[in-house]
């Protein structure tokens with residue numbers, strides 16, 4: 334069984350007007366207002382803040398247009414296969430492709446400063462062109478996250494996709510959960526989440542439009 338949390342359902346509860354359609358500049362809602370923590374077990378948690386980025390239509394369009402997206406290929410057993418999404422990684426000192434992303438990183442670093450103990454530095458961008466694009470089950474465990482608690486903060490733009498989580502065998506128990514992350518939503522995986530749980534954006538057979546995901550991580554977490 335999977336438990337569904339539909340971010341969009343919370344929108345009205347926050348009592349904040351939805352972003353106007355069209356060219357409004359991107360801005361941010363109060364991060365702490367409407368931020369909800371879901372404890373997954375084994376020290377893993379997920380924070381969700383629906384509609385954090387406002388007026389993000391233009392931002393989404395700019396990122397789709399201007400980020401130098403890369404198609405990658407990976408070895409899978411005895412074959413080389415296309416990675417089913419486009420990617421671009423910005424290391425700590427590389428300029429981000431849009432000032433709004435720098436603002437998002439600053440706000441996240443400020444909000445989580447005490448709990449995380451360090452700033453978010455890098456930004457990994459993924460472009461899911463349609464429902465066939467996906468990321469398979471994994472933990473972000475390259476680097477310190479293999480041994481230490483950390484955070485990965487994801488801003489989602491464009492069409493909503495489901496971020497699914499399940500316990501990593503031998504490391505956690507519990508029911509799988511999934512969060513529908515939509516345009517402007519923030520989802521933060523924290524605590525032991527990368528070591529003890531796995532996450533994925535699974536392929537969708539329903540028609541789904543493009544989505545851009547921006548993942549902010551601290552230094553040497555990937």
Ligand SMILES: O=C(O)CCC(=O)C(=O)O
Nearest residue numbers: 459468473487534546548
């Ligand atoms: O698309 C997402 O929000 C998740 C991407 C992800 O898990 C990753 O790139 O490590």
Ligand SMILES: [Fe+2]
Nearest residue numbers: 471472473532
């Ligand atoms: Fe990931």
